[in-house]
Amino acid sequence: MYPTKYHKPDSLEAALALLSSSEEAKVLAGGHTLLPTMKNHLAAPSDVVDIRGIANLHGICEDGDSIVIGATTTHAEVAGSELVLAACPALACLAAGIGDPAVRHAGTIGGSLANNDPAADYPAAALGLGATIVTTQRELAAADFFDGMFATVLEEDEIVTAIRFPKAEAAAYAKFPNPASRYAMVGVFVAKRSDGVRVAITGAGEDGVFRHDGLEAALSANFAPEAVTGVAISPDGLLSDLHGDGEYRANLISVMAKRAVQAVA
Template identity: 60%
Template sequence: MYDFNYYKPGSLADAASALAGAEDGKIVAGGMTLIPTMKQRLAQPSDLIDLAAVGDLKGISSDGSSVTIGAMTTHAEVAGSSDVQLVIPALAAVAEGIGDPQVRNCGTIGGSVANNDPAADYPAACLALNATIVTNKGEYSADDFFTGMFDTALDEDEILTAVKFPKPDKAAYMKFPNPASRYAMVGVCVAQTGGAARVAVTGAGQDGVFRASEMEAALASNFAPEALDGISVSADDLNSDIHASAEYRAHLIGVMAKRAVAAA
Protein backbone atom coordinates (compact mmCIF):
# COMPACT_ATOMS: atom_id res chain seq x y z
CA MET A 1 0.00 0.00 0.00
CA TYR A 2 1.24 3.47 -0.83
CA ASP A 3 1.35 5.81 2.13
CA PHE A 4 -1.13 8.63 2.58
CA ASN A 5 -2.18 11.30 5.07
CA TYR A 6 -4.81 10.07 7.49
CA TYR A 7 -7.47 12.29 9.05
CA LYS A 8 -10.27 11.46 11.45
CA PRO A 9 -12.41 14.63 11.58
CA GLY A 10 -15.04 15.00 14.30
CA SER A 11 -17.69 16.72 12.20
CA LEU A 12 -19.16 16.47 8.75
CA ALA A 13 -18.09 20.05 7.99
CA ASP A 14 -14.47 19.24 8.87
CA ALA A 15 -14.63 16.07 6.77
CA ALA A 16 -15.97 18.04 3.80
CA SER A 17 -13.26 20.68 4.06
CA ALA A 18 -10.53 18.03 4.45
CA LEU A 19 -11.86 16.31 1.34
CA ALA A 20 -12.07 19.57 -0.61
CA GLY A 21 -8.56 20.57 0.49
CA ALA A 22 -6.88 17.26 -0.37
CA GLU A 23 -5.02 16.74 -3.62
CA ASP A 24 -6.65 13.36 -4.23
CA GLY A 25 -8.66 12.69 -1.09
CA LYS A 26 -10.80 9.67 -0.47
CA ILE A 27 -13.42 8.99 2.18
CA VAL A 28 -13.02 5.77 4.16
CA ALA A 29 -16.08 4.36 5.90
CA GLY A 30 -15.76 0.68 6.88
CA GLY A 31 -12.85 0.22 4.49
CA MET A 32 -13.95 -3.24 3.35
CA THR A 33 -13.45 -2.35 -0.31
CA LEU A 34 -11.11 0.61 -0.18
CA ILE A 35 -8.41 -0.96 1.98
CA PRO A 36 -8.07 -4.14 -0.14
CA THR A 37 -8.02 -1.91 -3.24
CA MET A 38 -5.25 0.22 -1.76
CA LYS A 39 -3.31 -2.87 -0.68
CA GLN A 40 -3.29 -3.98 -4.29
CA ARG A 41 -2.13 -0.49 -5.26
CA LEU A 42 -5.19 -0.09 -7.46
CA ALA A 43 -5.97 3.11 -5.57
CA GLN A 44 -3.48 5.67 -4.36
CA PRO A 45 -5.28 8.45 -2.51
CA SER A 46 -3.13 11.28 -1.16
CA ASP A 47 -5.38 11.65 1.85
CA LEU A 48 -7.73 9.31 3.64
CA ILE A 49 -10.58 10.93 5.54
CA ASP A 50 -12.09 8.53 8.08
CA LEU A 51 -15.72 9.25 8.98
CA ALA A 52 -15.69 7.01 12.07
CA ALA A 53 -15.64 9.94 14.50
CA VAL A 54 -18.50 11.85 12.84
CA GLY A 55 -21.13 10.83 15.37
CA ASP A 56 -24.32 11.83 13.58
CA LEU A 57 -23.62 9.51 10.64
CA LYS A 58 -24.34 6.41 12.71
CA GLY A 59 -27.69 5.01 13.69
CA ILE A 60 -31.13 3.97 12.49
CA SER A 61 -34.40 5.82 12.91
CA SER A 62 -37.90 4.83 11.88
CA ASP A 63 -41.30 6.51 11.84
CA GLY A 64 -43.13 3.30 10.93
CA SER A 65 -43.54 4.23 7.28
CA SER A 66 -39.84 4.63 6.47
CA VAL A 67 -36.42 3.81 7.82
CA THR A 68 -33.46 6.19 7.73
CA ILE A 69 -30.02 4.65 8.11
CA GLY A 70 -26.93 6.75 8.80
CA ALA A 71 -24.10 6.25 6.33
CA MET A 72 -21.68 4.83 8.91
CA THR A 73 -24.12 2.19 10.18
CA THR A 74 -22.61 -1.26 9.73
CA HIS A 75 -24.25 -4.17 7.96
CA ALA A 76 -24.39 -6.05 11.29
CA GLU A 77 -26.25 -3.12 12.86
CA VAL A 78 -28.78 -2.98 10.02
CA ALA A 79 -29.27 -6.77 10.12
CA GLY A 80 -29.79 -6.70 13.89
CA SER A 81 -32.01 -3.60 14.04
CA SER A 82 -35.51 -4.29 15.36
CA ASP A 83 -36.75 -1.19 13.51
CA VAL A 84 -35.47 -2.47 10.18
CA GLN A 85 -36.73 -6.00 10.89
CA LEU A 86 -40.17 -4.61 11.69
CA VAL A 87 -40.60 -2.07 8.89
CA ILE A 88 -38.56 -3.58 6.01
CA PRO A 89 -37.50 -7.13 6.91
CA ALA A 90 -36.16 -7.64 3.39
CA LEU A 91 -33.59 -4.90 4.05
CA ALA A 92 -32.40 -6.59 7.24
CA ALA A 93 -32.03 -9.79 5.22
CA VAL A 94 -29.97 -7.98 2.57
CA ALA A 95 -27.56 -6.75 5.26
CA GLU A 96 -27.39 -10.20 6.90
CA GLY A 97 -26.30 -11.74 3.61
CA ILE A 98 -23.36 -9.44 2.88
CA GLY A 99 -19.86 -10.94 3.10
CA ASP A 100 -19.11 -12.71 6.38
CA PRO A 101 -19.62 -11.71 10.04
CA GLN A 102 -16.32 -9.82 10.26
CA VAL A 103 -17.05 -7.87 7.08
CA ARG A 104 -20.54 -7.08 8.40
CA ASN A 105 -19.00 -5.73 11.62
CA CYS A 106 -16.98 -3.15 9.66
CA GLY A 107 -18.66 -2.55 6.30
CA THR A 108 -21.19 0.28 6.15
CA ILE A 109 -24.26 1.06 4.09
CA GLY A 110 -22.82 4.43 3.08
CA GLY A 111 -19.59 2.89 1.88
CA SER A 112 -21.37 0.20 -0.11
CA VAL A 113 -23.83 2.60 -1.74
CA ALA A 114 -21.20 5.25 -2.54
CA ASN A 115 -18.86 2.64 -4.01
CA ASN A 116 -21.57 1.12 -6.25
CA ASP A 117 -19.71 -2.11 -6.82
CA PRO A 118 -21.47 -3.87 -9.71
CA ALA A 119 -21.86 -7.00 -7.55
CA ALA A 120 -22.78 -5.34 -4.24
CA ASP A 121 -26.12 -6.07 -2.57
CA TYR A 122 -27.19 -2.67 -1.24
CA PRO A 123 -27.46 -0.90 -4.62
CA ALA A 124 -30.13 -3.42 -5.66
CA ALA A 125 -32.01 -2.86 -2.40
CA CYS A 126 -31.83 0.93 -2.81
CA LEU A 127 -33.08 0.78 -6.38
CA ALA A 128 -35.90 -1.73 -5.80
CA LEU A 129 -37.04 -0.07 -2.57
CA ASN A 130 -36.95 3.39 -4.20
CA ALA A 131 -34.57 4.75 -1.57
CA THR A 132 -33.49 8.35 -1.22
CA ILE A 133 -29.74 8.93 -0.94
CA VAL A 134 -28.95 11.85 1.38
CA THR A 135 -25.66 13.76 1.18
CA ASN A 136 -24.13 16.83 2.75
CA LYS A 137 -25.33 18.77 -0.31
CA GLY A 138 -28.80 17.39 -1.02
CA GLU A 139 -30.77 14.29 -1.92
CA TYR A 140 -30.98 11.92 -4.87
CA SER A 141 -33.50 9.28 -5.82
CA ALA A 142 -31.86 5.89 -6.20
CA ASP A 143 -32.81 6.01 -9.90
CA ASP A 144 -30.65 9.12 -10.34
CA PHE A 145 -27.87 8.08 -7.98
CA PHE A 146 -26.41 4.93 -9.55
CA THR A 147 -24.88 6.09 -12.82
CA GLY A 148 -22.64 3.18 -13.82
CA MET A 149 -20.10 0.65 -12.62
CA PHE A 150 -18.37 2.12 -9.53
CA ASP A 151 -19.96 5.42 -10.51
CA THR A 152 -22.57 7.55 -8.75
CA ALA A 153 -24.03 11.03 -8.93
CA LEU A 154 -21.81 12.11 -6.00
CA ASP A 155 -19.58 15.11 -6.70
CA GLU A 156 -15.87 14.79 -5.94
CA ASP A 157 -16.28 16.60 -2.62
CA GLU A 158 -19.75 15.31 -1.73
CA ILE A 159 -20.29 12.98 1.24
CA LEU A 160 -23.12 10.47 1.54
CA THR A 161 -24.73 10.88 4.97
CA ALA A 162 -27.81 8.63 5.07
CA VAL A 163 -30.13 6.41 3.07
CA LYS A 164 -33.93 6.67 3.50
CA PHE A 165 -36.09 3.68 2.63
CA PRO A 166 -39.88 3.97 2.33
CA LYS A 167 -41.78 0.93 3.62
CA PRO A 168 -42.96 -1.30 0.77
CA ASP A 169 -46.02 -3.54 0.96
CA LYS A 170 -43.83 -6.52 0.14
CA ALA A 171 -40.19 -6.97 -0.73
CA ALA A 172 -37.49 -9.63 -0.88
CA TYR A 173 -33.94 -10.04 -2.10
CA MET A 174 -32.51 -13.25 -3.48
CA LYS A 175 -28.94 -13.70 -4.55
CA PHE A 176 -26.84 -16.40 -6.07
CA PRO A 177 -23.61 -15.74 -4.21
CA ASN A 178 -20.17 -16.46 -5.49
CA PRO A 179 -19.16 -19.29 -3.16
CA ALA A 180 -15.78 -17.71 -2.35
CA SER A 181 -16.42 -13.97 -2.10
CA ARG A 182 -20.15 -13.98 -1.28
CA TYR A 183 -20.56 -11.18 -3.79
CA ALA A 184 -23.67 -11.60 -5.92
CA MET A 185 -23.14 -13.41 -9.20
CA VAL A 186 -26.74 -12.34 -9.64
CA GLY A 187 -28.93 -10.71 -7.01
CA VAL A 188 -32.50 -9.59 -7.57
CA CYS A 189 -34.46 -7.36 -5.23
CA VAL A 190 -38.21 -7.01 -5.79
CA ALA A 191 -40.63 -4.66 -4.09
CA GLN A 192 -44.34 -4.00 -4.37
CA THR A 193 -45.79 -0.70 -3.20
CA GLY A 194 -49.39 0.18 -4.00
CA GLY A 195 -49.99 -1.11 -7.50
CA ALA A 196 -46.39 -0.68 -8.59
CA ALA A 197 -43.56 -3.19 -8.66
CA ARG A 198 -39.85 -2.52 -8.84
CA VAL A 199 -37.21 -5.10 -9.76
CA ALA A 200 -33.51 -4.32 -9.41
CA VAL A 201 -30.67 -6.57 -10.54
CA THR A 202 -27.10 -6.56 -9.24
CA GLY A 203 -24.07 -8.67 -10.12
CA ALA A 204 -25.01 -8.99 -13.76
CA GLY A 205 -24.99 -5.68 -15.62
CA GLN A 206 -21.92 -4.24 -17.28
CA ASP A 207 -23.04 -0.83 -16.05
CA GLY A 208 -23.81 -2.06 -12.56
CA VAL A 209 -27.21 -2.27 -10.93
CA PHE A 210 -30.26 -1.86 -13.20
CA ARG A 211 -34.04 -2.17 -13.19
CA ALA A 212 -35.77 -4.93 -15.14
CA SER A 213 -38.68 -2.98 -16.62
CA GLU A 214 -40.38 -5.85 -18.44
CA MET A 215 -40.54 -7.79 -15.17
CA GLU A 216 -41.83 -4.72 -13.34
CA ALA A 217 -44.70 -4.34 -15.82
CA ALA A 218 -45.63 -8.01 -15.48
CA LEU A 219 -45.51 -7.90 -11.68
CA ALA A 220 -47.52 -4.68 -11.52
CA SER A 221 -50.56 -6.52 -12.91
CA ASN A 222 -49.89 -9.79 -11.06
CA PHE A 223 -47.30 -9.92 -8.27
CA ALA A 224 -46.68 -13.67 -8.49
CA PRO A 225 -43.76 -15.80 -9.69
CA GLU A 226 -45.74 -17.16 -12.64
CA ALA A 227 -46.21 -13.61 -13.93
CA LEU A 228 -42.54 -13.81 -14.91
CA ASP A 229 -43.00 -16.96 -17.00
CA GLY A 230 -42.05 -16.31 -20.58
CA ILE A 231 -40.01 -13.18 -19.87
CA SER A 232 -36.53 -13.81 -21.18
CA VAL A 233 -33.66 -11.57 -20.20
CA SER A 234 -31.22 -10.61 -22.92
CA ALA A 235 -27.57 -11.47 -22.32
CA ASP A 236 -26.52 -8.31 -24.13
CA ASP A 237 -24.84 -5.86 -21.74
CA LEU A 238 -24.39 -8.53 -19.04
CA ASN A 239 -21.03 -9.53 -17.58
CA SER A 240 -19.08 -12.62 -18.56
CA ASP A 241 -16.22 -13.75 -16.34
CA ILE A 242 -14.58 -16.91 -15.01
CA HIS A 243 -17.55 -17.46 -12.70
CA ALA A 244 -20.40 -17.23 -15.18
CA SER A 245 -21.16 -16.36 -18.79
CA ALA A 246 -23.55 -13.56 -19.71
CA GLU A 247 -26.07 -16.17 -20.86
CA TYR A 248 -25.88 -17.98 -17.52
CA ARG A 249 -26.37 -14.70 -15.66
CA ALA A 250 -29.35 -13.85 -17.88
CA HIS A 251 -30.95 -17.15 -16.92
CA LEU A 252 -30.15 -16.62 -13.24
CA ILE A 253 -31.91 -13.23 -13.25
CA GLY A 254 -35.17 -14.96 -14.12
CA VAL A 255 -34.64 -17.66 -11.50
CA MET A 256 -33.67 -15.24 -8.73
CA ALA A 257 -36.51 -12.85 -9.61
CA LYS A 258 -39.10 -15.63 -9.29
CA ARG A 259 -37.63 -16.78 -6.00
CA ALA A 260 -37.66 -13.21 -4.70
CA VAL A 261 -41.31 -12.69 -5.67
CA ALA A 262 -42.23 -15.99 -4.00
CA ALA A 263 -40.37 -14.98 -0.83
CA ALA A 264 -41.78 -11.44 -0.67
Protein backbone atom coordinates in the same frame (compact mmCIF):
# COMPACT_ATOMS: atom_id res chain seq x y z
CA MET B 1 1.04 1.09 0.37
CA TYR B 2 1.96 4.60 -0.65
CA PRO B 3 2.55 7.28 2.04
CA THR B 4 -0.72 8.83 3.21
CA LYS B 5 -2.00 10.97 6.04
CA TYR B 6 -4.79 9.58 8.23
CA HIS B 7 -7.45 11.88 9.68
CA LYS B 8 -10.40 11.09 11.93
CA PRO B 9 -12.59 14.22 12.18
CA ASP B 10 -15.40 14.41 14.71
CA SER B 11 -17.73 16.56 12.61
CA LEU B 12 -18.95 16.78 9.04
CA GLU B 13 -17.59 20.32 8.78
CA ALA B 14 -14.10 19.12 9.67
CA ALA B 15 -14.35 16.19 7.23
CA LEU B 16 -15.45 18.47 4.38
CA ALA B 17 -12.63 20.90 5.15
CA LEU B 18 -10.10 18.09 4.90
CA LEU B 19 -11.57 16.89 1.59
CA SER B 20 -11.55 20.38 0.09
CA SER B 21 -7.96 21.05 1.18
CA SER B 22 -6.56 18.20 -0.90
CA GLU B 23 -7.33 17.05 -4.45
CA GLU B 24 -6.19 13.51 -3.59
CA ALA B 25 -8.11 12.92 -0.33
CA LYS B 26 -10.46 9.94 -0.01
CA VAL B 27 -13.25 9.16 2.44
CA LEU B 28 -12.93 6.02 4.58
CA ALA B 29 -16.14 4.48 5.95
CA GLY B 30 -15.86 0.71 6.37
CA GLY B 31 -12.62 0.44 4.42
CA HIS B 32 -13.43 -2.81 2.64
CA THR B 33 -12.85 -1.27 -0.77
CA LEU B 34 -10.43 1.61 -0.20
CA LEU B 35 -7.85 -0.23 1.89
CA PRO B 36 -7.47 -3.27 -0.42
CA THR B 37 -7.11 -0.99 -3.45
CA MET B 38 -4.43 1.00 -1.61
CA LYS B 39 -2.58 -2.19 -0.64
CA ASN B 40 -2.59 -3.27 -4.28
CA HIS B 41 -1.33 0.15 -5.41
CA LEU B 42 -4.54 0.82 -7.32
CA ALA B 43 -5.24 3.94 -5.26
CA ALA B 44 -2.82 6.38 -3.66
CA PRO B 45 -4.73 9.08 -1.77
CA SER B 46 -2.63 11.76 -0.14
CA ASP B 47 -5.08 11.85 2.77
CA VAL B 48 -7.57 9.35 4.18
CA VAL B 49 -10.55 10.94 5.97
CA ASP B 50 -12.14 8.43 8.36
CA ILE B 51 -15.77 9.48 8.97
CA ARG B 52 -16.66 6.70 11.43
CA GLY B 53 -16.22 9.02 14.41
CA ILE B 54 -18.93 11.44 13.28
CA ALA B 55 -21.90 10.68 15.52
CA ASN B 56 -24.73 12.01 13.34
CA LEU B 57 -23.76 9.73 10.44
CA HIS B 58 -24.65 6.61 12.41
CA GLY B 59 -27.90 4.97 13.46
CA ILE B 60 -31.34 3.88 12.31
CA CYS B 61 -34.63 5.67 12.85
CA GLU B 62 -38.19 5.81 11.54
CA ASP B 63 -39.42 8.92 9.78
CA GLY B 64 -43.06 8.62 8.78
CA ASP B 65 -43.32 6.08 5.99
CA SER B 66 -39.55 5.72 5.67
CA ILE B 67 -36.62 4.10 7.44
CA VAL B 68 -33.58 6.37 7.64
CA ILE B 69 -30.18 4.71 8.01
CA GLY B 70 -27.01 6.69 8.72
CA ALA B 71 -24.18 6.22 6.24
CA THR B 72 -21.70 4.68 8.70
CA THR B 73 -24.19 2.14 10.04
CA THR B 74 -22.71 -1.33 9.56
CA HIS B 75 -24.29 -4.21 7.69
CA ALA B 76 -24.56 -6.16 10.96
CA GLU B 77 -26.48 -3.31 12.58
CA VAL B 78 -28.92 -3.16 9.66
CA ALA B 79 -29.37 -6.94 9.78
CA GLY B 80 -30.01 -6.95 13.52
CA SER B 81 -32.15 -3.82 13.79
CA GLU B 82 -35.60 -4.54 15.24
CA LEU B 83 -36.87 -1.46 13.43
CA VAL B 84 -35.64 -2.67 10.03
CA LEU B 85 -36.84 -6.21 10.73
CA ALA B 86 -40.32 -4.90 11.47
CA ALA B 87 -40.57 -2.29 8.71
CA CYS B 88 -38.59 -3.92 5.90
CA PRO B 89 -37.42 -7.45 6.68
CA ALA B 90 -36.13 -7.84 3.11
CA LEU B 91 -33.52 -5.15 3.79
CA ALA B 92 -32.43 -6.85 7.02
CA CYS B 93 -32.20 -10.19 5.20
CA LEU B 94 -30.11 -8.62 2.44
CA ALA B 95 -27.69 -7.13 4.98
CA ALA B 96 -27.39 -10.45 6.79
CA GLY B 97 -26.19 -12.10 3.58
CA ILE B 98 -23.34 -9.70 2.85
CA GLY B 99 -19.88 -11.27 3.07
CA ASP B 100 -19.00 -12.91 6.38
CA PRO B 101 -19.30 -11.73 10.02
CA ALA B 102 -16.04 -9.77 9.84
CA VAL B 103 -17.24 -7.89 6.76
CA ARG B 104 -20.71 -7.27 8.20
CA HIS B 105 -19.33 -5.78 11.43
CA ALA B 106 -17.02 -3.35 9.64
CA GLY B 107 -18.57 -2.58 6.25
CA THR B 108 -21.04 0.31 6.06
CA ILE B 109 -24.15 0.94 4.00
CA GLY B 110 -22.97 4.38 2.88
CA GLY B 111 -19.60 3.05 1.79
CA SER B 112 -21.22 0.26 -0.19
CA LEU B 113 -23.54 2.60 -2.05
CA ALA B 114 -20.82 5.18 -2.72
CA ASN B 115 -18.54 2.49 -4.15
CA ASN B 116 -21.34 1.04 -6.33
CA ASP B 117 -19.70 -2.30 -6.95
CA PRO B 118 -21.66 -3.98 -9.79
CA ALA B 119 -22.07 -7.10 -7.61
CA ALA B 120 -22.95 -5.35 -4.34
CA ASP B 121 -26.29 -6.00 -2.65
CA TYR B 122 -27.39 -2.60 -1.30
CA PRO B 123 -27.74 -0.91 -4.72
CA ALA B 124 -30.50 -3.40 -5.57
CA ALA B 125 -32.37 -2.52 -2.37
CA ALA B 126 -31.93 1.21 -2.95
CA LEU B 127 -33.16 1.04 -6.54
CA GLY B 128 -35.87 -1.53 -5.81
CA LEU B 129 -37.38 0.36 -2.89
CA GLY B 130 -36.91 3.77 -4.51
CA ALA B 131 -34.57 5.04 -1.81
CA THR B 132 -33.26 8.58 -1.48
CA ILE B 133 -29.53 9.10 -0.96
CA VAL B 134 -28.89 12.08 1.32
CA THR B 135 -25.52 13.83 1.01
CA THR B 136 -23.84 16.92 2.38
CA GLN B 137 -25.04 18.83 -0.69
CA ARG B 138 -28.38 17.39 -1.83
CA GLU B 139 -30.89 14.55 -1.88
CA LEU B 140 -30.80 12.13 -4.80
CA ALA B 141 -33.21 9.46 -5.94
CA ALA B 142 -31.39 6.13 -6.24
CA ALA B 143 -32.16 6.09 -9.96
CA ASP B 144 -30.19 9.35 -10.33
CA PHE B 145 -27.39 8.37 -7.94
CA PHE B 146 -25.86 5.37 -9.70
CA ASP B 147 -23.88 6.24 -12.81
CA GLY B 148 -22.40 3.00 -14.18
CA MET B 149 -20.00 0.38 -12.87
CA PHE B 150 -18.16 1.64 -9.76
CA ALA B 151 -19.48 5.15 -10.46
CA THR B 152 -21.96 7.54 -8.87
CA VAL B 153 -22.78 11.22 -9.35
CA LEU B 154 -21.04 12.14 -6.07
CA GLU B 155 -18.65 15.07 -6.30
CA GLU B 156 -15.13 14.78 -4.87
CA ASP B 157 -16.05 16.89 -1.82
CA GLU B 158 -19.50 15.33 -1.28
CA ILE B 159 -20.24 12.77 1.46
CA VAL B 160 -23.21 10.42 1.78
CA THR B 161 -24.81 11.09 5.17
CA ALA B 162 -27.93 8.89 5.18
CA ILE B 163 -30.22 6.72 3.09
CA ARG B 164 -34.01 7.02 3.28
CA PHE B 165 -35.85 3.81 2.38
CA PRO B 166 -39.62 4.07 1.77
CA LYS B 167 -41.61 1.24 3.29
CA ALA B 168 -43.07 -1.18 0.75
CA GLU B 169 -46.24 -3.28 1.00
CA ALA B 170 -43.99 -6.33 0.62
CA ALA B 171 -40.44 -6.97 -0.53
CA ALA B 172 -37.83 -9.72 -0.79
CA TYR B 173 -34.29 -10.23 -2.01
CA ALA B 174 -32.90 -13.40 -3.55
CA LYS B 175 -29.20 -13.78 -4.31
CA PHE B 176 -27.06 -16.36 -6.05
CA PRO B 177 -23.69 -15.69 -4.39
CA ASN B 178 -20.25 -16.40 -5.69
CA PRO B 179 -19.13 -19.22 -3.35
CA ALA B 180 -15.76 -17.59 -2.69
CA SER B 181 -16.48 -13.87 -2.37
CA ARG B 182 -20.18 -14.01 -1.40
CA TYR B 183 -20.77 -11.17 -3.85
CA ALA B 184 -23.88 -11.56 -5.99
CA MET B 185 -23.47 -13.28 -9.33
CA VAL B 186 -27.11 -12.27 -9.59
CA GLY B 187 -29.28 -10.66 -6.94
CA VAL B 188 -32.91 -9.68 -7.48
CA PHE B 189 -34.78 -7.30 -5.19
CA VAL B 190 -38.56 -7.28 -5.64
CA ALA B 191 -40.70 -4.60 -4.01
CA LYS B 192 -44.49 -4.47 -4.16
CA ARG B 193 -45.67 -0.89 -3.74
CA SER B 194 -48.95 0.98 -4.12
CA ASP B 195 -47.82 2.20 -7.56
CA GLY B 196 -46.81 -1.24 -8.81
CA VAL B 197 -43.91 -3.67 -8.53
CA ARG B 198 -40.27 -2.67 -8.83
CA VAL B 199 -37.57 -5.20 -9.71
CA ALA B 200 -33.91 -4.26 -9.31
CA ILE B 201 -31.06 -6.54 -10.38
CA THR B 202 -27.46 -6.53 -9.22
CA GLY B 203 -24.45 -8.68 -10.13
CA ALA B 204 -25.52 -9.11 -13.74
CA GLY B 205 -25.38 -5.81 -15.59
CA GLU B 206 -22.35 -4.47 -17.45
CA ASP B 207 -23.24 -1.01 -16.11
CA GLY B 208 -24.12 -2.15 -12.60
CA VAL B 209 -27.53 -2.27 -10.96
CA PHE B 210 -30.63 -1.88 -13.14
CA ARG B 211 -34.40 -2.33 -13.19
CA HIS B 212 -36.19 -4.77 -15.51
CA ASP B 213 -39.29 -3.39 -17.23
CA GLY B 214 -40.56 -6.79 -18.38
CA LEU B 215 -40.48 -8.35 -14.93
CA GLU B 216 -42.06 -5.27 -13.39
CA ALA B 217 -44.94 -5.28 -15.86
CA ALA B 218 -45.58 -9.00 -15.47
CA LEU B 219 -45.49 -8.94 -11.67
CA SER B 220 -47.59 -5.77 -11.45
CA ALA B 221 -50.28 -7.61 -13.40
CA ASN B 222 -49.92 -10.89 -11.50
CA PHE B 223 -47.70 -11.00 -8.43
CA ALA B 224 -46.93 -14.71 -8.56
CA PRO B 225 -43.84 -16.82 -9.38
CA GLU B 226 -45.44 -18.18 -12.54
CA ALA B 227 -45.69 -14.63 -13.93
CA VAL B 228 -41.90 -14.57 -14.20
CA THR B 229 -41.86 -17.63 -16.47
CA GLY B 230 -43.30 -15.81 -19.45
CA VAL B 231 -40.81 -12.92 -19.30
CA ALA B 232 -37.90 -13.06 -21.75
CA ILE B 233 -34.59 -12.14 -20.13
CA SER B 234 -32.10 -11.03 -22.77
CA PRO B 235 -28.37 -11.67 -22.24
CA ASP B 236 -27.58 -8.41 -24.04
CA GLY B 237 -25.84 -6.01 -21.69
CA LEU B 238 -25.18 -8.69 -19.07
CA LEU B 239 -21.77 -9.50 -17.66
CA SER B 240 -19.83 -12.40 -19.08
CA ASP B 241 -16.79 -13.58 -17.13
CA LEU B 242 -15.08 -16.71 -15.80
CA HIS B 243 -17.96 -17.23 -13.36
CA GLY B 244 -20.71 -17.27 -16.00
CA ASP B 245 -21.67 -15.78 -19.34
CA GLY B 246 -24.61 -13.56 -20.23
CA GLU B 247 -26.92 -16.48 -20.99
CA TYR B 248 -26.15 -18.04 -17.60
CA ARG B 249 -26.84 -14.79 -15.77
CA ALA B 250 -30.05 -14.25 -17.75
CA ASN B 251 -31.30 -17.61 -16.52
CA LEU B 252 -30.25 -16.75 -12.96
CA ILE B 253 -32.24 -13.51 -13.12
CA SER B 254 -35.39 -15.48 -13.86
CA VAL B 255 -34.66 -18.04 -11.12
CA MET B 256 -33.83 -15.40 -8.48
CA ALA B 257 -36.88 -13.31 -9.42
CA LYS B 258 -39.12 -16.36 -8.85
CA ARG B 259 -37.45 -17.04 -5.49
CA ALA B 260 -37.90 -13.44 -4.41
CA VAL B 261 -41.61 -13.52 -5.25
CA GLN B 262 -41.97 -16.87 -3.47
CA ALA B 263 -40.28 -15.37 -0.41
CA VAL B 264 -42.82 -12.57 -0.33
CA ALA B 265 -45.64 -15.09 -0.54
